[in-house]
Amino acid sequence: MTDAVAAPGDTPGSLYREHRSWLEGWLRRRLGNAWDAADLTQDTFVRVLAAHQQRTLPTLAEPRAYLLTIGRRLLINHHKRRSLEQAYLDALACLPEAEVPSPEQRWLVLETLHALDELLDGLPLAVRRAFLWSQLEGLDYARIAERLAVSERTVKRYMARAYEHCLLVEL
Amino acid sequence: MSAHAAEPARRIAREAAQWLVLRDAGGLGPEQAAALQHWRALSEAHEAAWQRAEALRQRFAGLPAPLALASLDRPDLGRRRALKQVLALATLAPAAWLAYRQAPVASWRADLRTATGERRDVDLPGGGRLHLNTASAVNLGSGVIELVAGEIAVETPGPLRVERAEGRLLTDAARFCVRQLEVGCLVSVEAGTVRLHPATGQVVALSAGQRAGLLPTGTTPVTRFDPEQPDWRQGVLIVENRPLGTVLRELDRYRPGLLRWDAALEALPVTGTFRLDDTDRVLALLAATLPLEVHYRTRYWVSLVPRTHVG
Numbered sequence: 203m204t205d206a207v208a209a210p211g212d213t214p215g216s217l218y219r220e221h222r223s224w225l226e227g228w229l230r231r232r233l234g235n236a237w238d239a240a241d242l243t244q245d246t247f248v249r250v251l252a253a254h255q256q257r258t259l260p261t262l263a264e265p266r267a268y269l270l271t272i273g274r275r276l277l278i279n280h281h282k283r284r285s286l287e288q289a290y291l292d293a294l295a296c297l298p299e300a301e302v303p304s305p306e307q308r309w310l311v312l313e314t315l316h317a318l319d320e321l322l323d324g325l326p327l328a329v330r331r332a333f334l335w336s337q338l339e340g341l342d343y344a345r346i347a348e349r350l351a352v353s354e355r356t357v358k359r360y361m362a363r364a365y366e367h368c369l370l371v372e373l
Numbered sequence: 374m375s376a377h378a379a380e381p382a383r384r385i386a387r388e389a390a391q392w393l394v395l396r397d398a399g400g401l402g403p404e405q406a407a408a409l410q411h412w413r414a415l416s417e418a419h420e421a422a423w424q425r426a427e428a429l430r431q432r433f434a435g436l437p438a439p440l441a442l443a444s445l446d447r448p449d450l451g452r453r454r455a456l457k458q459v460l461a462l463a464t465l466a467p468a469a470w471l472a473y474r475q476a477p478v479a480s481w482r483a484d485l486r487t488a489t490g491e492r493r494d495v496d497l498p499g500g501g502r503l504h505l506n507t508a509s510a511v512n513l514g515s516g517v518i519e520l521v522a523g524e525i526a527v528e529t530p531g532p533l534r535v536e537r538a539e540g541r542l543l544t545d546a547a548r549f550c551v552r553q554l555e556v557g558c559l560v561s562v563e564a565g566t567v568r569l570h571p572a573t574g575q576v577v578a579l580s581a582g583q584r585a586g587l588l589p590t591g592t593t594p595v596t597r598f599d600p601e602q603p604d605w606r607q608g609v610l611i612v613e614n615r616p617l618g619t620v621l622r623e624l625d626r627y628r629p630g631l632l633r634w635d636a637a638l639e640a641l642p643v644t645g646t647f648r649l650d651d652t653d654r655v656l657a658l659l660a661a662t663l664p665l666e667v668h669y670r671t672r673y674w675v676s677l678v679p680r681t682h683v684g
Contacts, residue, residue: 234494236608284491286447287629293443294440301439303440306670309671310671311440315440318433334441337434338445343398362390362393365390365426366386369390369425
């Protein structure tokens with residue numbers, strides 16, 4: 203590891219020493235528990251280190267603002283993963299016995315769902331819904347328009363936007 | 374990601390999206406189908422974009438639709454601000470979709486809950502503190518906690534009641550844990566006194582260092598434990614000479630996913646202090662100290678098998 207790029211005050215080591223416990227406290231207040239806060243703090247500094255090694259770590263006038271930017275993003279991802287997992291487990295619990303997939307199948311499906319959730323991230327809610335209903339329920343555009351209370355033309359625009367987004371992210 | 378995509382890639386994606394919409398919206402006539410063939414043949418990048426779209430479609434088609442919908446179209450998606458919108462949409466949703474939302478899963482409606490692997494601490498309104506272990510749910514009232522699922526630890530400086538289907542616990546001031554078992558729950562008192570009132574049967578008072586099970590039919594005999602030993606509240610699992618199977622069943626509570634092990638490993642004795650916030654590391658540690666190997670099928674599907682000696 204080299205410390206050549208950033209100013210001496212900005213090395214991952216000094217960032218870690220000076221701001222770790224502050225960042226962990228910030229995350230703990232938002233998460234309500236110390237374990238996840240410690241995890242996400244660790245992840246934050248792993249990214250800082252990676253940026254440093256790829257020489258993309260900026261010279262930091264406001265190191266805490268920089269750490270918060272990363273920390274906040276990780277926090278949002280964390281919540282998203284948790285909420286997807288919970289929604290999935292709830293849905294599983296409600297499934298009639300005969301339709302419950304095998305335990306192996308269950309977790310493979312969850313992995314796919316995480317990937318798709320990430321893929322669809324950033325799309326407006328209505329666009330996301332239109333796309334999901336079309337792909338998963340096989341609804342035609344007229345039915346989607348009805349459900350969303352918009353015109354079919356708008357649904358076409360939504361779908362085009364979703365397809366384009368997915369194709370670009372998949373690149 | 375998409376913001377940085379090169380201009381030609383962006384154009385091809387947009388054109389592919391237009392074709393996909395055209396196809397969805399009513400099928401392609403022979404002329405349009407030919408035009409699409411022509412478009413795909415324009416370059417490798419065109420054909421690749423089309424293949425990606427097909428792969429995406431197959432990915433969705435392979436999913437059980439009700440599960441996928443309930444997860445990908447979950448209620449908190451609008452980042453909460455759009456709650457009103459979600460409620461409005463729910464009335465238009467099909468019956469099958471609604472069924473998932475309205476099914477009476479007790480822990481789903483609880484006041485406070487943790488996901489698998491998550492732990493939480495909250496202040497109690499009357500002073501004191503409540504800790505929720507992994508996959509737990511409680512309802513909170515004034516001076517009363519209903520344990521719906523999982524495990525809690527409570528520190529209360531004043532009177533408090535814990536409600537369970539099989540009975541209730543009463544205390545004037547205490548520090549104690551309640552853990553739901555397959556049948557009933559296990560109560561462990563660390564400080565103060567807690568009285569167990571089973572739905573039927575005799576009242577039993579537990580003092581510091583004592584534990585007993587609360588069952589619908591009464592209480593189990595009182596046993597002793599070490600109230601000073603660190604546990605999940607400190608994020609650790611301490612075991613001394615316990616069968617591996619017992620340890621793995623305990624770890625499994627903290628891991629979303631499937632943890633399987635070969636029956637030959639069940640009785641291997643384990644001693645150690647393990648950190649619950651990184652169960653992957655615990656498994657690696659077990660593999661380093663015991664004659665076993667850890668196989669990851671996926672992040673959510675892990676099997677432990679006896680180590681095979683090579684050479």
